[in-house]
Amino acid sequence: MAKITKISASEKPRETDESEGLVRETVKVKDRKTERQKQKERRQKEKAVNASGKSGEKKPFILFRPFVAFGRYLRDSWRELRQVRWPNRKATWKMLLAVLVYTVIFMTLILLLDTFFTWLSGTILGT
Numbered sequence: 001m002a003k004i005t006k007i008s009a010s011e012k013p014r015e016t017d018e019s020e021g022l023v024r025e026t027v028k029v030k031d032r033k034t035e036r037q038k039q040k041e042r043r044q045k046e047k048a049v050n051a052s053g054k055s056g057e058k059k060p061f062i063l064f065r066p067f068v069a070f071g072r073y074l075r076d077s078w079r080e081l082r083q084v085r086w087p088n089r090k091a092t093w094k095m096l097l098a099v100l101v102y103t104v105i106f107m108t109l110i111l112l113l114d115t116f117f118t119w120l121s122g123t124i125l126g127t
Contacts, residue, residue: 060068087095 059065
């Protein structure tokens with residue numbers, strides 16, 4: 001924990017410094033690095049438990065495993081979908097326009113290449 005001294009001016013000082021109206025308070029601030037390290041350690045422990053297979057979960061009967069796996073897949077997919085940030089109407093139209101423009105550009109490019117190679121093969125083969 002890091003200690004930060006907060007200095008503020010007030011009319012009724014609790015602990016005054018020699019200057020007028022200054023108050024010193026000690027504020028405790030959580031150190032972000034330690035919180036991140038704790039989260040990282042928790043994740044590593046979870047990975048170690050999952051890797052060793054000692055998570056306390058019983059394996060389902062062999063005939064039910066595909067259904068359990070499919071259920072987990074659906075559950076995880078739903079969790080991912082809830083985290084998606086969906087675009088608004090204006091952004092959707094902009095992206096649609098970009099897709100249509102690129103489609104037209106690449107369609108034209110492929111048409112030109114097809115025409116060129118048709119002409120080239122006709123010239124080489126003499127047909």
